[in-house]
Amino acid sequence: MNWDYITIGYAPYNIDCTSPGDRRRFIFYANEKKIKFNLADPLEYYDVIYITYGSDLSYWLKYKKENPNVKLVFELIDSYLLEKTSLLTILRGFIRYISGKESFFYFNYNKLLNKFLVVADAVVCSTYAQKLEILKYNKNVHISLDYFSDDINFHKTQANNNIKKIKLVWEGQAYTVENLLLINSVLEKLKNKIELHIITDPIIKFPFKIFNRKTKNILKSLACQYYIHDWNRIDFCKIISICDLAIIPISYNNSMMWNKPENKLLLFWEIGIPTLVTNTPAYQHVMTIADLKFCCATSDEWIEKIENYIISSIEDKKIAIQKSNFYIQENHNKELILKKWDNIFDSLQNTLDKL
Helix, strand or coil: CCCCCCCEEEECCCCCCCCHHHHCCHHHHHHHHCCCCEECCCCCCCCEEEEECCCCHHHHHHHHHHCCCCEEEEECCCCHHHCCCCHHHHHHHHHHHHCCCCCCCCCCHHHHHHHHHHHCCEEEECCHHHHHHHCCCCCCEEECCCCCHHHCCCCCCCCCCCCCCEEEEEECCHHHHHHHHHHHHHHHHCCCCEEEEEEECCEECCCCHHHCEEHHHHCCCCCCCEEEEECCCCCHHHHHHCCCEEEECCCCCCHHHHCCCCHHHHHHHHHCCCEEEECCHHHHHHHHHHCCCCEECCHHHHHHHHHHHHHCCHHHHHHHHHHHHHHHHHHCCHHHHHHHHHHHHHCCHHHCCCC
């Protein structure tokens, strides 16, 4: 794609473009390729607009109808189309409208998503399951994962041997921290052998502040010794790197979480820490390719695999790290990620007037 004569607007997750979804995806690509772009202004005309789920989708749908020649790339990373109906899914359109995220009200918010998928000129998602669902609405669908290296300033340099009390670590957004309670019986069973480090935000924020919850209150029933660290871009990698084993428990009953991509696993691996995960489709797929048996389906498996890691030899720990590093080098290196982004925009090439 020749960007010299193409104007591009970007509708971000956060207006300051500091969220992981902004800096680890489109902005990373634009910076690497030296692509000039502006924050999308509804009063301006662009050849291409990159639209994220965090933006005002109802307005940009109207914009596309009024400017049909503008090429829209729509990023839908999470599995909203695969969610089961719940109170949240029923109220999502109402919540987004009254909180000011949408200009127009859609009682059924999935209808807005479906309309957007139909009019988009390309769609970016994060898993094969998502792609299959989106293909029902749009034939130009691309899978792209996060690029983490710009966020990683510490790497785990060696595995620890003769571990008496293993340091487990979990990292993520506060609204997902309740996943740790899924393995609370595991943590209780192993409480004399483990300590848990949790890196997240202190507050779970909602559109209306009166519903905000303190993260420590969600976790107060954890049945082991644990420490909560406030997430910040400077320190989170250092905390992870001094731990022994990362964990990613996921609920079988939460279709949004169950169908998430392997991004968090790859982040841990790039830092250099072995990771134990629930056997979601994405995690199973990656672990199989990496030839690692670090997936858990039951509480007994969580207990067994944590205990096995504690007593495993330094050589076995090194092998696990080497296999995860090899996977990153072969399947998630910068060149491959950039090529996928090139393919997204190259798919628009035949329909753009200016090249």
